[in-house]
Amino acid sequence: MKTWKIGLVLAALAVLAGVPWYGSDVLVQFGINALLLAVLAQGWNIIGGYTGYASFGNSVFYGLGGYGVAIAMVQWQLPFAVGMGFGVVLAVVFAVLLGIPVLRLKGHYFAIATLALSQVMTAIVSNVGIAGQNIGLVLPPLNNDPLFYELSLGLLTIATLTIWGMTRSRFGFGLIAIRENEEGAAVMGVNTTLYKVMAFALSGIFSALAGGIHAYWVTFLDPASAFDISLNVKMIIMAVFGGPGTVLGPIVGALTLSTISEFLSSEVTSIAGLFFGLVIVVAVVLMPRGLADMLRRMRKMGWGYFIENIRAHRL
Amino acid sequence: MDLLAQILVNGVLQGGLYAVMALGLALVWGVLNIVNLAHGAFIMLGGYASWYLYTYLHIDPFLGLPLTAVVMFALGYGIQRGLLNLVIRAPMFNTLLITFGLEVVLTYLAQLVFSADFRTINPPYAGSSLALGPLVLPVARMAAFAVAIFLTVGMWLFLLHTRLGRAIRATAQNLVAARLYGVEPRHLYAMTFGLGIALAGMAGTLYGTVSQINPYIGASLTAKSFAIAIIGGLENPLGVLVGGLFLGIVESLTTLYIGQTYADVASFGILVLVLIVRPGGLLGRTT
Amino acid sequence: MKALLEVRNATRSFAGLVAVDSVSFTLAPGEILGLIGPNGAGKTTLISLISGTQAPSAGEILFQGESINHMPAFRRARLGIGRTFQIMRPFPGLSVLDNVAVGALFGRGGGQPKLAVAREHARECLEFVGLGKIIEKRADELGGPDRKRLELAKALAMQPQVLLCDEVMAGLNHAEIDEVIDVIRKVRDRGISILVTEHVIKAIKSLSDRLLVLHHGEKIAEGTPDAVLADPVVIEAYLGKKRA
Numbered sequence: 001m002k003t004w005k006i007g008l009v010l011a012a013l014a015v016l017a018g019v020p021w022y023g024s025d026v027l028v029q030f031g032i033n034a035l036l037l038a039v040l041a042q043g044w045n046i047i048g049g050y051t052g053y054a055s056f057g058n059s060v061f062y063g064l065g066g067y068g069v070a071i072a073m074v075q076w077q078l079p080f081a082v083g084m085g086f087g088v089v090l091a092v093v094f095a096v097l098l099g100i101p102v103l104r105l106k107g108h109y110f111a112i113a114t115l116a117l118s119q120v121m122t123a124i125v126s127n128v129g130i131a132g133q134n135i136g137l138v139l140p141p142l143n144n145d146p147l148f149y150e151l152s153l154g155l156l157t158i159a160t161l162t163i164w165g166m167t168r169s170r171f172g173f174g175l176i177a178i179r180e181n182e183e184g185a186a187v188m189g190v191n192t193t194l195y196k197v198m199a200f201a202l203s204g205i206f207s208a209l210a211g212g213i214h215a216y217w218v219t220f221l222d223p224a225s226a227f228d229i230s231l232n233v234k235m236i237i238m239a240v241f242g243g244p245g246t247v248l249g250p251i252v253g254a255l256t257l258s259t260i261s262e263f264l265s266s267e268v269t270s271i272a273g274l275f276f277g278l279v280i281v282v283a284v285v286l287m288p289r290g291l292a293d294m295l296r297r298m299r300k301m302g303w304g305y306f307i308e309n310i311r312a313h314r315l
Numbered sequence: 316m317d318l319l320a321q322i323l324v325n326g327v328l329q330g331g332l333y334a335v336m337a338l339g340l341a342l343v344w345g346v347l348n349i350v351n352l353a354h355g356a357f358i359m360l361g362g363y364a365s366w367y368l369y370t371y372l373h374i375d376p377f378l379g380l381p382l383t384a385v386v387m388f389a390l391g392y393g394i395q396r397g398l399l400n401l402v403i404r405a406p407m408f409n410t411l412l413i414t415f416g417l418e419v420v421l422t423y424l425a426q427l428v429f430s431a432d433f434r435t436i437n438p439p440y441a442g443s444s445l446a447l448g449p450l451v452l453p454v455a456r457m458a459a460f461a462v463a464i465f466l467t468v469g470m471w472l473f474l475l476h477t478r479l480g481r482a483i484r485a486t487a488q489n490l491v492a493a494r495l496y497g498v499e500p501r502h503l504y505a506m507t508f509g510l511g512i513a514l515a516g517m518a519g520t521l522y523g524t525v526s527q528i529n530p531y532i533g534a535s536l537t538a539k540s541f542a543i544a545i546i547g548g549l550e551n552p553l554g555v556l557v558g559g560l561f562l563g564i565v566e567s568l569t570t571l572y573i574g575q576t577y578a579d580v581a582s583f584g585i586l587v588l589v590l591i592v593r594p595g596g597l598l599g600r601t602t
Numbered sequence: 603m604k605a606l607l608e609v610r611n612a613t614r615s616f617a618g619l620v621a622v623d624s625v626s627f628t629l630a631p632g633e634i635l636g637l638i639g640p641n642g643a644g645k646t647t648l649i650s651l652i653s654g655t656q657a658p659s660a661g662e663i664l665f666q667g668e669s670i671n672h673m674p675a676f677r678r679a680r681l682g683i684g685r686t687f688q689i690m691r692p693f694p695g696l697s698v699l700d701n702v703a704v705g706a707l708f709g710r711g712g713g714q715p716k717l718a719v720a721r722e723h724a725r726e727c728l729e730f731v732g733l734g735k736i737i738e739k740r741a742d743e744l745g746g747p748d749r750k751r752l753e754l755a756k757a758l759a760m761q762p763q764v765l766l767c768d769e770v771m772a773g774l775n776h777a778e779i780d781e782v783i784d785v786i787r788k789v790r791d792r793g794i795s796i797l798v799t800e801h802v803i804k805a806i807k808s809l810s811d812r813l814l815v816l817h818h819g820e821k822i823a824e825g826t827p828d829a830v831l832a833d834p835v836v837i838e839a840y841l842g843k844k845r846a
Contacts, residue, residue, distance in 0.1 A: 054408045101591045107407050108350045112541050113590045116583040119538060123580040134576070170707045170715050177704045180693035187653050188760060189679035189708030229534065233415055240412065274423040280416025284409050285401050313405035315501055 009248075016153055020146035028145045030262055032217060035152035036210045038254035040235035041242070042159040043206035048236065049244030050163075050172065051199040052179030053103065056232045057114030058207050060121045063226035064090040065208025066215035067125065070137040073216070075130055084212045091208035095201035103196040115232070122227040136222025139215060148217045155213065156251065159206045164247045175199050179245070237280050243292025252291060285310065317449040322567045328456045330563025331463035332521050334556040336536060337543035338470060339514035345549035346487045346507045348407070349399065352414040355536030356421035357512050361387055361519025362528040363425065366434045376436050376520050377458055383520050384513040391512025395505040403504065418533055425530035436523040459521040464556070466517060471552040483507050487549075535579075542586035604667070606631045606795050607683075607764050611661035612651050614644075621647040623819040624661065629764065629795050634786070636810030636827070637799040644819040645799040646688055649766045652797075653685040654678040665764075682710040684762030686753035688769040688799075692741035698752060699737040702727050702759045709760030720759075727755040731785055747778050754785060765789060767798045771805050779805050807831065815839075 016035075020028050040062060047055050068087020072078040078086075102113050126134040166172035174195045177185035186192050215221045235254075242253020257279065265272035286306045287294040298305045340354045351357075364383045368374040374382070394417070402409050435441075444453040474480040482496035486503055493503045522528065522536075539562070547558025562582055569581040605628035614622040622644040629635050637645050650656040652663055654675035663670050670678055684705075692701050702724035707713045714720045728734050731751040736744075744752060750770050757765055767786065771779050779802075786809060790796055800806040806813070806827075813830040815823040817839045823830045830836055 054411065102587070105590055108344075108411065109590050111408075111411060112350065112538075112545075113587050116538060116542070116586045116590075119535075120580050120583045120587070123576060123583075126576055127574075168717055170713070170717065170720075173700070173704055173707050173717070176696065177693055180695055181691045183655055183675075184687070184691045184693065185704070186675040187655060187679055187685050188705050188756065189676050189710075189713060190704070191674075191676045193674075233419075236412070271423075274420060274427070277416045277419030277421075277423060280419065281398070281413055284405070284413040284416065285398075288402070288405055288409050310401050313403065313409070314401045315403045315504065 013153075013157065017150065020149050025145065028149050030258070032145065032149050032152050032213075034255055034258035034262075035149070035156050036214050037234060037238060037258055038251045039152065039156050039159055039210040040207055040231065041238040041250035041254045042156065042163060043203045043210070044235045045163060045203075045239050045244060045246075045250045046166070046175075046206075047199050047203040049239055049246070049250070050166070050179060051175045051196060053196065053200070054111045054236070055114045055200070055203070056111050056236070057118045058203060058235060059227050059229060059231040060094060060114075060118045061091040061204035061207035062211035062214075062231060063118075063121060063125070063223075063228075064094060064204075065211030066221050066226045067131050067137075067211075068208065069212040069215045070132075070139055070221045071130055073139055074132075074137045080212075080216055083216075084209060087208045087212045088205050091204035092201045095204040096197055099197045099200040100193070103193070103200060115229070118227055118229055118232060122223045122229075125227065126223045132222070134223055136220060136225075139219040139221070141219045142216065145217075148213060151213050152210075155206070155209050160247065160251065162202070162206075167247060171195070171198070176245075234276075237276070237283075240290055241279070241283050243290030246290070246292045249290055249292040256291075288313065318571070321450055322571045323564060324450055324452065326564035326567030327560055328453075328460045328563070329567065330560035331460040331467075331556075332518065332525065332559070333539060333543055333563050334547075334559025335463045335466050335514060335518040335521060337540040337547065337555050337559055338467060338552055339511035339518070340537070340540040341544040341547065341549045341552075341555050342470075342483075342514070343508055343511035344544060346483055347395075347399075347403065347504055349403075349410045349414065349508075350407075350541070351511070352411060352537055353417040353421060353533070354414075354511075354515055354540055355533030355538075356418045356425075357387065357391070357515035357533075358519040358522060358536050358540075359425060359528060359530060359533045360390075360421065361516030362436075362523035362532075363429050363434070363519075364516060365520040365523050366436050366528065369436050369438065375438055376524050377462065380462065380517055380520055383516045387516030388509040388513035390509075391515075392505045392509035394512075395508035396501065399508065400501060400504065418537070422530050422533055429530060431530060433527040433529050434523070435527050436520075438524070441524070453525075455524045459525055462517075462521060463559075466514065467552050467556045470514070474552065479503075479506065538586075539582060542582050542589075545586055545589050604631075605629060605664075606666060607652070607797075608664040608667075609648075609652065609661070610664065612648065612658050612663065613660040614647050614651055614656060615659050620819050622651065622658075622816075625816065625819070625821045626661075627814055627821070627824060629797060631763075631795055632790060632793050634790055634796045634798065634809060634811050636806040636813045637797060637816065638801065638803060638806060638813060639799075639816035641801060643816040645801075645816055646768055647819075648816070649685060649768050649797070649799065652678075652764075653683055653766055676708070679708065679760060679762075680710060680712050682761070682763035683766065684709070684757035684760045684764070685766040686750075686757050686768055686770055688772070692744070692749060692752055692756070694740070694742035696741055697737065698728065698733060698739050698741055698744065699724055701741045701752060702755045705756045705759030706761075710762060713760070724755070724759050727759045730758065730788070731755045732781065746773055750774065750782065751785075754782075758789065762794060765794050765796045767796060769799055769801070771800055771802060783809050803831065 019031050044058050047053050065087035068090050069083035072083030072086045105113055125131050174190045177190055178192055178195060182192055238254040238257050239250040241257055243249025261272045261276060264275050286309060288309055336358055340351060343349055343351050361383055364386060365376040365379055368379040369376055402413055440454045444451050474484050482493055482498045482503060485492035490500055493500045543558040543562050546561055547554035565581050566578045569578045607629040610626050611624045612622055613624050639645055651658050665681055699721060703720045706720035706723040728737050731754050733751050733755060754770060771782055786796060798806060810827055813827045815830060815836050822839055823833045823836045
């Protein structure tokens with residue numbers, strides 16, 4: 001990466017880190033939400049963007065992370081950090097046990113199987129006593145939004161650095177090879193099953209940590225909110241909008257879309273949802289490879305970029 | 316024993332409805348290779364269409380079915396021709412996403428226009444039922460079941476014995492085949508999508524006569540339809556019918572023996588299992 | 603000489619159709635074995651059975667005397683079995699260099715963990731096949747002949763002991779075929795055993811030490827190129843059907 005790019009990223013990080021000092025409470029709260037969504041988008045980026053497996057079940061990891069924290073703190077009176085660790089363990093176990101069979105599926109089948117898994121998890125957790133069944137769990141409150149904000153930012157930074165490191169490692173190359181041509185990757189020596197499960201687990205770890213922070217922050221967790229299926233879609237849209245399979249794209253996508261939808265939802269809630277849907281539809285038609293690709297190629301092609309995309313994919 | 320028989324009857328009646336829900340999804344998936352995540356939202360729209368027809372124009376939901384079908388067909392035709400056709404050759408993930416976007420748009424539009432209140436289509440016969448020995452057979456459910464069977468078998472005959480039906484089946488194998496039947500591919504795709512949406516709309520009508528509708532029912536209906544299409548396979552409407560009946564019965568039995576809250580676990584658990592063991596569908600071709 | 607690769611009665615059927623029917627042969631170290639036969643004779647299937655992308659219905663594949671039947675494809679790659687695909691499958695979104703670097707990062711013995719070293723090795727392989735000037739291009743921007751070369755470079759970067767070449771000459775003109783033949787000879791000079799499939803006989807005749815003929819999935823002849831191509835069974839089954 002060029003020096004000025006690194007400088008720009010560091011400057012952006014400093015501006016973000018300073019928000020609790022100069023920003024309003026509302027901005028900090030918005031920031032926590034947006035940053036956690038960005039972590040989810042980055043987590044999805046690993047399995048969906050880099051490995052090419054469009055998981056619609058990452059909300060399961062988020063929910064497991066939340067329940068890890070909630071169960072540890074409420075039922076066992078353990079500290080928050082232990083709960084985060086517990087959530088990560090749950091996510092990894094889930095990724096390995098279910099990833100092995102489900103990651104054999106391709107395309108639509110994988111997407112829908114993961115979607116179904118997230119539905120199953122909601123129903124199962126609603127029946128688990130230690131998780132408070134469908135009533136949920138109330139966590140001990142901690143009124144320290146700046147702390148939650150910096151935790152979220154720290155997590156996003158770690159996730160992004162992990163991905164950056166991944167793109168220059170053998171592991172990352174293996175994942176990209178799987179995305180581009182799985183059989184071709186296997187005959188070149190990539191242990192595709194192991195790599196896919198590892199990518200799924202890594203993606204799950206970040207999502208679980210985000211879920212853990214969120215649960216402690218909002219101090220309440222029930223199956224419907226923990227395994228919120230629309231969250232799957234949000235993270236995917238954000239990653240795809242920004243540029244799946246790029247290091248910074250999903251962050252840009254998450255922060256942009258969160259900001260816009262925050263502005264709209266202060267007007268009318270249902271319009272914000274409608275807007276989200278329209279963005280998806282328009283983005284898929286006009287910029288199917290995300291903001292990053294659009295910015296790169298529009299410099300050369302101008303508006304023709306959009307026409308080219310449509311021409312390439314219509315019948 | 317009577318209880319078990321009653322539960323099985325309920326499952327079968329519900330299963331017929333499920334089959335119609337899944338029929339359109341399977342058709343569109345098989346022919347256009349689009350998994351339409353907005354399918355459930357179209358079912359929801361069909362439900363509202365019938366609710367309005369009944370509440371304001373006093374058209375009986377079953378008599379209004381053709382009208383709902385025509386309106387939904389036109390909507391589906393237009394959406395395929397004007398929107399989905401723009402991304403039909405894009406990678407599968409993009410088509411999946413765009414139909415998801417469509418689902419969100421339809422859901423929120425429904426919330427704006429119809430409000431979030433629960434609606435039920437309540438024709439005079441809604442509460443009445445027939446008794447057959449110890450069994451209770453609700454009239455509305457029986458009618459919905461009969462229509463479901465009629466539509467499924469009708470669909471099957473249509474695909475087998477009409478020129479358009481044969482063209483659609485051939486196109487599922489190979490797009491060029493459409494031209495051999497003298498049908499322009501874009502038109503054929505739009506006709507197929509329109510048919511799928513018309514079926515979704517009619518399923519919505521049937522759903523509205525036996526359950527409550529609100530703008531948010533779409534997502535779970537899509538998931539259920541998907542499960543049925545996977546179990547039944549994409550090739551044959553009769554396979555979908557079997558898939559629907561199977562899921563209806565499994566859900567009823569789960570509710571009886573394990574508990575209401577596990578009904579979804581059962582259906583989606585079966586879906587995941589079937590996907591893993593036989594991705595071509597339980598009744599579909601082996602690959 | 604001890605065989606590096608041995609195929610014993612390999613059989614593969616798809617839904618009742620036998621694509622490869624009890625084929626046996628050996629491949630010695632440093633040997634070039636030509637596998638010929640008309641389209642649909644089972645050549646690609648046989649290569650898939652060896653590289654592990656398909657499992658045999660019956661029979662056995664041995665590498666250095668040990669059965670590799672139950673070994674997944676990636677393990678076979680790490681043992682030193684490299685292959686090219688007839689239907690060329692580069693990693694379309696990656697640069698030519700990184701396509702080949704994947705082979706160096708994984709490949710025989712588990713490959714090279716350092717990206718910079720792997721890229722350096724990839725660059726050498728690309729020079730070797732004559733693609734040294736276009737390493738920054740995206741793989742999906744290459745034309746047919748360059749894709750064939752890329753397939754070879756990807757497999758070579760794995761540092762294989764056995765190279766399975768599936769129709770690397772199909773669709774090339776005479777000059778290009780000569781170049782590929784030259785590259786394959788140079789690969790062999792490095793001590794790598796090579797199995798080449800082809801349905802254009804002329805190209806493969808001069809290249810191979812031995813020829814093996816498949817017809818409807820069965821081995822109908824095996825021996826020196828001259829002997830095999832003079833075999834009346836081969837001529838009737840494969841070359842001279844329209845004359846007969």
